[in-house]
Amino acid sequence: TSVKKIVVLRGDYIGPEIMTAGLAVLEAATRNEAFAYKLIDAPFGGDGIDRAGDPLPQSTINIAKQADAVLLSAIGGPKWDNMSRRPEQGLLEIRSQLNLFANIRPTKVTSAQIDRSPLKPEYVKNTDFVIVRELTSGAYFGKPRKLEEHQAIDTIYYNEEEVTRIMHQGFKMAQKRKKHVTIVDKSNVLATSKFWRKIANEVGKNYPDVAIDYYYVDAMTMAIMSKPAIFDVVIMPNLFGDILSDEAAQITGSIGQIPSMSIGENGPNLYEPIHGSAPDIAGQGIANPISMVNTIAMMLTESFDEKSIADKMTAAVNYIIENHYVTPDMGGVMTTNEVTQKMVDYIKKHELAATK
Amino acid sequence: TSVKKIVVLRGDYIGPEIMTAGLAVLEAATRNEAFAYKLIDAPFGGDGIDRAGDPLPQSTINIAKQADAVLLSAIGGPKWDNMSRRPEQGLLEIRSQLNLFANIRPTKVTSAQIDRSPLKPEYVKNTDFVIVRELTSGAYFGKPRKLEEHQAIDTIYYNEEEVTRIMHQGFKMAQKRKKHVTIVDKSNVLATSKFWRKIANEVGKNYPDVAIDYYYVDAMTMAIMSKPAIFDVVIMPNLFGDILSDEAAQITGSIGQIPSMSIGENGPNLYEPIHGSAPDIAGQGIANPISMVNTIAMMLTESFDEKSIADKMTAAVNYIIENHYVTPDMGGVMTTNEVTQKMVDYIKKHELAATK
Ligand SMILES: CC(C)[C@H](C(=O)O)[C@@H](O)C(=O)O
Ligand SMILES: CC(C)[C@H](C(=O)O)[C@@H](O)C(=O)O
Numbered sequence: 001t002s003v004k005k006i007v008v009l010r011g012d013y014i015g016p017e018i019m020t021a022g023l024a025v026l027e028a029a030t031r032n033e034a035f036a037y038k039l040i041d042a043p044f045g046g047d048g049i050d051r052a053g054d055p056l057p058q059s060t061i062n063i064a065k066q067a068d069a070v071l072l073s074a075i076g077g078p079k080w081d082n083m084s085r086r087p088e089q090g091l092l093e094i095r096s097q098l099n100l101f102a103n104i105r106p107t108k109v110t111s112a113q114i115d116r117s118p119l120k121p122e123y124v125k126n127t128d129f130v131i132v133r134e135l136t137s138g139a140y141f142g143k144p145r146k147l148e149e150h151q152a153i154d155t156i157y158y159n160e161e162e163v164t165r166i167m168h169q170g171f172k173m174a175q176k177r178k179k180h181v182t183i184v185d186k187s188n189v190l191a192t193s194k195f196w197r198k199i200a201n202e203v204g205k206n207y208p209d210v211a212i213d214y215y216y217v218d219a220m221t222m223a224i225m226s227k228p229a230i231f232d233v234v235i236m237p238n239l240f241g242d243i244l245s246d247e248a249a250q251i252t253g254s255i256g257q258i259p260s261m262s263i264g265e266n267g268p269n270l271y272e273p274i275h276g277s278a279p280d281i282a283g284q285g286i287a288n289p290i291s292m293v294n295t296i297a298m299m300l301t302e303s304f305d306e307k308s309i310a311d312k313m314t315a316a317v318n319y320i321i322e323n324h325y326v327t328p329d330m331g332g333v334m335t336t337n338e339v340t341q342k343m344v345d346y347i348k349k350h351e352l353a354a355t356k
Numbered sequence: 357t358s359v360k361k362i363v364v365l366r367g368d369y370i371g372p373e374i375m376t377a378g379l380a381v382l383e384a385a386t387r388n389e390a391f392a393y394k395l396i397d398a399p400f401g402g403d404g405i406d407r408a409g410d411p412l413p414q415s416t417i418n419i420a421k422q423a424d425a426v427l428l429s430a431i432g433g434p435k436w437d438n439m440s441r442r443p444e445q446g447l448l449e450i451r452s453q454l455n456l457f458a459n460i461r462p463t464k465v466t467s468a469q470i471d472r473s474p475l476k477p478e479y480v481k482n483t484d485f486v487i488v489r490e491l492t493s494g495a496y497f498g499k500p501r502k503l504e505e506h507q508a509i510d511t512i513y514y515n516e517e518e519v520t521r522i523m524h525q526g527f528k529m530a531q532k533r534k535k536h537v538t539i540v541d542k543s544n545v546l547a548t549s550k551f552w553r554k555i556a557n558e559v560g561k562n563y564p565d566v567a568i569d570y571y572y573v574d575a576m577t578m579a580i581m582s583k584p585a586i587f588d589v590v591i592m593p594n595l596f597g598d599i600l601s602d603e604a605a606q607i608t609g610s611i612g613q614i615p616s617m618s619i620g621e622n623g624p625n626l627y628e629p630i631h632g633s634a635p636d637i638a639g640q641g642i643a644n645p646i647s648m649v650n651t652i653a654m655m656l657t658e659s660f661d662e663k664s665i666a667d668k669m670t671a672a673v674n675y676i677i678e679n680h681y682v683t684p685d686m687g688g689v690m691t692t693n694e695v696t697q698k699m700v701d702y703i704k705k706h707e708l709a710a711t712k
Pocket of ligand 2 (some may be wrong): 188189444447448598
């Protein structure tokens with residue numbers, strides 16, 4: 001088997017701290033495995049501005065296009081907020097350049113973690129859905145987009161190919177899960193949403209084994225809170241997906257743990273934690289590494305079909321949570337390094353036991 | 357004092373049921389008062405289609421423009437879903453024609469009602485904020501808006517006057533409340549949001565006694581759930597306001613009780629409950645009348661400066677909630693009529709006691 005090329009975009013503020021942690025756990029988990037990988041560091045985001053003068057240097061795009069997967073940590077922060085090309089601009093452009101048309105975010109509430117939710121347990125129990133967010137069109141990329149002195153304009157645009165593609169993605173995922181797709185839109189007002197719903201309906205006919213229902217985006221914010229357990233795969237346009245996937249993350253109460261995958265059309269997928277770069281706690285060595293470990297595990301499963309290695313990593317995550325070897329954001333007293341070491345030790349011990 | 361003209365748009369499905377209930381309570385509360393009003397029925401929404409061939413007949417607009425206030429119940433439903441001009445179209449047009457530029461929705465969690473929230477009490481306690489939603493521009497009205505065979509387009513548009521006006525509205529309200537304004541936008545991506553934030557900042561300088569903070573719309577969905585009590589007045593563009601005001605309503609767990617006001621520029625305000633027309637329970641006589649009673653109380657206070665009459669109505673609402681004289685949606689066994697009669701009786705008894 002060939003050596004997998006993983007481009008590492010280490011990110012800003014706590015970004016590099018959790019990236020280092022996640023890669024240490026990856027190393028421990030792959031030590032006795034045939035799986036071979038090569039990490040390729042590239043500047044991106046604020047780090048791209050600092051090291052190469054741009055949030056998305058051309059060299060980074062070139063390298064990323066030839067990679068087997070792209071691993072990204074959180075980016076952005078006050079240091080670059082007043083620049084004309086901010087770190088976030090790099091994120092929008094890499095999505096576009098790598099054709100990362102679908103962003104996948106799991107929302108799962110396990111019984112071990114149910115107490116972390118701000119919702120009462122009876123509302124949130126058994127929640128297990130994924131949001132499939134369209135990522136390269138819609139309000140984020142439509143033209144014209146103009147900021148003038150006395151007015152401003154954005155455009156929401158969707159064409160048939162874009163909507164059809166994301167629908168197939170969502171319906172295929174549903175076939176492997178609970179066979180239920182929910183379409184979110186604002187089709188009682190927006191033309192793009194009417195279009196979105198019409199195509200959803202047509203594509204749905206190819207998946208007779210999958211049930212479809214439709215929610216207006218406003219009603220969906222209520223359903224995510226009042227009956228999250230009824231959902232399976234929820235497909236949303238770019239802007240609505242941005243908004244509602246954060247709400248969905250919040251109901252778990254565990255934003256510092258959630259990974260995401262952006263699926264590339266004819267190219268590598270990109271993996272990243274869903275949380276931000278947390279400038280307020282950067283440099284203190286207390287960032288929570290769990291999201292990055294889960295992100296790498298997601299990459300192993302989805303891009304490299306290495307589920308058993310991923311399972312080692314998630315077992316290590318479960319181990320530290322159960323034993324409360326966690327960082328302050330989770331009510332613990334450990335540093336990033338200590339938590340990481342606990343995960344590495346757990347994996348080593350587990351392997352030793354297995355080879356004896 | 358002159359007789360106030362109130363245009364009554366009775367609405368669809370449960371709409372007329374709760375309108376009748378609310379007006380009965382209004383009648384009881386005004387019986388011994390100098391306040392005089394005249395109700396003018398006009399067709400609108402699905403009822404407009406049925407009675408006058410259009411969701412917003414010209415005659416209704418003419419009458420509404422000359423009214424002192426417009427009282428609306430919930431509209432829309434499956435009966436008219438496949439029409440080219442649906443009831444919702446009437447709603448968008450009346451907003452535009454009456455220049456209802458600001459939609460105000462209170463989100464309050466009292467200790468009596470805290471248990472109804474899907475959120476744990478420690479998250480939701482002391483919540484008391486209002487959403488100020490821009491209502492006549494943005495993604496709802498921007499042109500071009502096109503639904504073609506292979507693509508679709510919507511436009512988000514804002515000009516200086518529109519944004520300035522809504523900001524002054526919000527800042528003025530904050531001055532009478534907790535002196536804190538929160539601006540919600542997506543200024544890291546959208547041009548209209550950059551514009552929105554820039555004007556917010558400028559207008560804010562006229563209100564040095566009011567503190568401002570800024571949230572991205574995605575982060576705001578998390579804050580509404582994780583720390584709702586920190587907010588006071590939250591100003592949002594039309595589409596974000598639609599989405600997040602439903603989330604905010606859901607955290608109270610009492611959607612069937614929340615009123616709203618849409619402020620007219622040079623014309624009457626429009627008052628309506630925030631919930632929908634509930635086709636599933638229409639005709640059974642079990643619709644919850646509380647939202648409509650609260651809506652009428654809001655009208656009395658805001659349009660007619662009749663706070664003491666409004667207080668009688670809300671006292672009646674508190675009385676039925678405390679004594680659990682409520683409809684099935686609130687866990688009770690009473691009909692709409694029974695609940696309404698309890699409120700009417702309470703007001704009468706209270707008045708008798710006062711005049712003795
Ligand atoms: C940082 C920002 C541009 C980005 C987005 O809006 O897509 C983020 O919120 C996300 O969800 O990945
Ligand atoms: C019915 C619909 C057109 C309306 C809107 O989107 O504004 C409703 O959701 C609301 O919030 O009043």
